[in-house]
Amino acid sequence: MPVSQVSITSYSSGSTPVRLFRTSRTFSSVSSIRNSRKSLRDRRVGSSSGDPEKLKQSKIFAESSMWNRRSVLAVAAVTISFASFASSALSFKRLSTPVAAHFSKRKAKLNIEAASTPERGMPYTSASPEEDTLETERNALKSWLAAGREAGKPPKVESQAIVPNSALGIIAAKDGLSVESLTMTTEEGPQGQVPVVVIKKNADGDASAGLNKQQPVIIYLHATGASINEMLGYMETAASKGYIAVAIDCRYHGGRAYSKDEYKKALIKAWVDDHDGSNGQARPFLLDTVWDLIRLLDYLGTRGDVDQSRIGMTGISLGGMHTWLTAAVDTRVAVAVPMIGVQNFRWAVEQNRWQARVASIPWVFDKARMDLAKTQVDSEVVSAVWSRIAPGLLDKLDSSLTLPMIAPRPLLVLNGEEDPRCPVEGLEEPLQFTQEAYEALSAIQDFQFRAEKGVGHAMTPNMAEAAEMWFDKYLH
Numbered sequence: 001m002p003v004s005q006v007s008i009t010s011y012s013s014g015s016t017p018v019r020l021f022r023t024s025r026t027f028s029s030v031s032s033i034r035n036s037r038k039s040l041r042d043r044r045v046g047s048s049s050g051d052p053e054k055l056k057q058s059k060i061f062a063e064s065s066m067w068n069r070r071s072v073l074a075v076a077a078v079t080i081s082f083a084s085f086a087s088s089a090l091s092f093k094r095l096s097t098p099v100a101a102h103f104s105k106r107k108a109k110l111n112i113e114a115a116s117t118p119e120r121g122m123p124y125t126s127a128s129p130e131e132d133t134l135e136t137e138r139n140a141l142k143s144w145l146a147a148g149r150e151a152g153k154p155p156k157v158e159s160q161a162i163v164p165n166s167a168l169g170i171i172a173a174k175d176g177l178s179v180e181s182l183t184m185t186t187e188e189g190p191q192g193q194v195p196v197v198v199i200k201k202n203a204d205g206d207a208s209a210g211l212n213k214q215q216p217v218i219i220y221l222h223a224t225g226a227s228i229n230e231m232l233g234y235m236e237t238a239a240s241k242g243y244i245a246v247a248i249d250c251r252y253h254g255g256r257a258y259s260k261d262e263y264k265k266a267l268i269k270a271w272v273d274d275h276d277g278s279n280g281q282a283r284p285f286l287l288d289t290v291w292d293l294i295r296l297l298d299y300l301g302t303r304g305d306v307d308q309s310r311i312g313m314t315g316i317s318l319g320g321m322h323t324w325l326t327a328a329v330d331t332r333v334a335v336a337v338p339m340i341g342v343q344n345f346r347w348a349v350e351q352n353r354w355q356a357r358v359a360s361i362p363w364v365f366d367k368a369r370m371d372l373a374k375t376q377v378d379s380e381v382v383s384a385v386w387s388r389i390a391p392g393l394l395d396k397l398d399s400s401l402t403l404p405m406i407a408p409r410p411l412l413v414l415n416g417e418e419d420p421r422c423p424v425e426g427l428e429e430p431l432q433f434t435q436e437a438y439e440a441l442s443a444i445q446d447f448q449f450r451a452e453k454g455v456g457h458a459m460t461p462n463m464a465e466a467a468e469m470w471f472d473k474y475l476h
Contacts, residue, residue, distance in 0.1 A: 135331075138405060141396065142329040145290055147283065149187060154302045155295045156185040157196070167229045168197060171236055178202050184248075186295040191282070194292050195255035197228050197247050199239040200305070216310035216475040217300060219293070219333075220247045221319025223459075224263075224360055227254025234464065242476070244306060248296060250289045250318065267364040270389040271371075285361070285390040286321055287397075293326045297333070310334055310475045314467050316459045317341055317421075327409070328402040335474045336406055337467040339414045339459055344426035345386060346394045354382045356420035356457070364389060399430035407434065408443030412470040414463045416455030424451050446474075 160181040162172050172179035180198040203213065218238050220231040228247045235245035249255045252263035259265070266284040273282075282288060293313075300306045312335040315323040320341020327336035348354040358365050358377060365377045368385045386393045396402075403413075411434070415422050431449055438447040452462055 138329050138331065141402075141405075142294070144392065144396070145287060145294075145329060147287075147291070149291065154298050157299055158183050160195075167232055171199065171232060176202055177236070177239055184292075184296065184299055186292045190258060191251055191256055191288070193256070194296070195228060195249045196296065196299075197232075197235070199232075199235045199245045201239050201242055213305060214307040215242060215244050215305055216307050216471075217244045217246055217312065218471055218475070219296070219311070219313040220245060221293075221313070221315030221322050222247070222250065222253065223315075223317035223319055225253070226316075229254070237468075238471075241472075243471070246296070246300070248292060250322065251284060251292070263361075264363045267361055267389055268367050271364050271368055271385060274388055283390055285386075286318075286325060286393070287390055289322050290325050290329070293322060294330055297330055301332070308332070312337070312471050312475050314339060314471075315341060317457070324399065324403060324406070324413075325397060327411070328405040331409070333406075333409070335410045335471060337412045337414065337470050339463050339467065340416060340419060340422060340457055342399055342403065342413050342415065342427065342430070343422035344400060344430055345398050346400070347426035347429065348423070349379050349383050349386075349394070351426065352379060353420075353423050353426065354379065358382060360421060399427070400433055403430045404434045404437035407437035408441040408446060410446040410470065410474045411438075411448075412466065413449045414466060415449070415451050416458060416460075417451040417453050418455060419457045421457045 160183055162169050162179060162181045164173075168179060168181060171177060178200050180196075182196040182198065184194040184196050186192050186194055200215065218235075220234055220238075222228065222230050227249050231247045235247060238245040252266050257263065263284070266282060270282055270284050297311070300311065301308060311332055313323045313327060313333045314337040315321070316339050318341065320338035321343075322341075323333075323336055323338040324342050327333040327338075343357070345357075348357060365381060365385055368381050369375075369377050372381055372384065374381055383394065390397075403411075413431075415424060415427070417424055427449070434447060435444070438444045450463075450466060452460060
């Protein structure tokens with residue numbers, strides 16, 4: 001099949017020359033990318049997150065790998081002028097035959113050809129009936145994320161009173177909008193009690209008139225240290241356009257923060273307990289909230305006013321990570337827009353670019369440093385922490401392995417070009433695999449990555465507008 005081009009857009013206030021770098025390969029089917037993805041899988045599984053020697057070997061591999069950015073800079077630099085955000089829509093050009101041959105030779109020299117046996121966690125496998133399918137891989141990873149918990153029947157949901165003059169109460173008092181404050185039970189214990197807010201447009205001002213009219217949904221997810229309250233403005237806007245806007249408080253945040261340092265304590269406890277999370281133990285960074293979101297989708301499936309085929313999800317920073325991971329394992333998320341959340345955790349460890357991400361939750365890394373008798377946090381400490389507070393993050397769930405699993409559903413990834421927590425340099429590999437997946441499934445037009453020029457780790461009005469337009473295009 002002809003190879004399409006992934007749309008990579010950089011937007012800024014003016015026309016500015018920007019230098020971008022890209023490798024590219026041609027694939028004609030889902031099965032044809034299996035060996036390439038298996039090579040990455042072998043490397044990651046072979047790198048023990050807690051073994052300094054294996055971590056060192058992994059770094060050596062990364063420095064010589066075909067994915068190494070220095071090699072890419074040497075052979076794949078292209079200069080593109082970008083216009084304003086509203087009008088710019090550019091595509092990376094494919095590498096010339098000599099350049100493609102260069103990478104082919106490097107791959108053979110490094111002897112990283114894939115083994116023939118499939119590995120769990122590799123999103124794309126052969127489409128042959130006798131082999132694993134994409135859906136089988138999603139279900140396997142989804143089951144692993146459940147950590148022994150069974151979804152079973154829909155979660156219990158109870159209505160809660162809305163406090164007058166609160167942020168939610170002010171919206172509830174407005175004409176034309178219906179507001180629900182709910183508590184959803186996803187498991188036993190305090191953290192299993194999930195605050196949920198639903199905002200929708202009334203039919204002719206009557207809260208009950210549109211109950212059975214199915215509408216599209218957008219789920220909004222907040223950043224670290226925030227709560228549902230920070231999402232209410234976006235939700236109100238979406239509801240006024242005819243969407244059902246839904247949000248939850250992530251674990252240890254908002255209504256689930258029962259003390260001032262709830263999140264801090266949970267992260268440190270997960271480090272100290274040193275478990276793999278397979279028996280329902282807490283996995284406070286990312287994974288347990290993904291479970292809550294899977295259960296939220298179960299609940300939305302029981303509502304007569306929800307169009308099950310039109311459910312979108314978006315989030316900021318921490319919420320962006322939740323968005324990408326949930327969409328990867330659950331196809332009920334029809335459209336995904338992760339904002340300033342998609343990153344390559346393994347790349348950051350290997351390339352010593354983890355500092356800004358660590359600074360967002362420093363307490364657990366400082367505790368690990370002391371326990372490992374280190375004078376300062378280093379890559380070994382970072383790798384060990386990820387393996388305890390989010391088991392599988394580096395070898396099962398990282399963006400190179402899971403972002404392509406969202407294909408062929410519409411996916412818009414929004415980042416800041418200068419974001420130190422989500423370095424765009426580290427996204428070369430994830431974007432490459434994702435492009436290949438969308439191309440193989442004839443859906444390249446439904447995937448975009450946009451990096452806003454001059455922006456660090458911040459959500460901007462441009463990003464909000466881009467997300468709104470993406471949802472309008474695919475959900476409305």
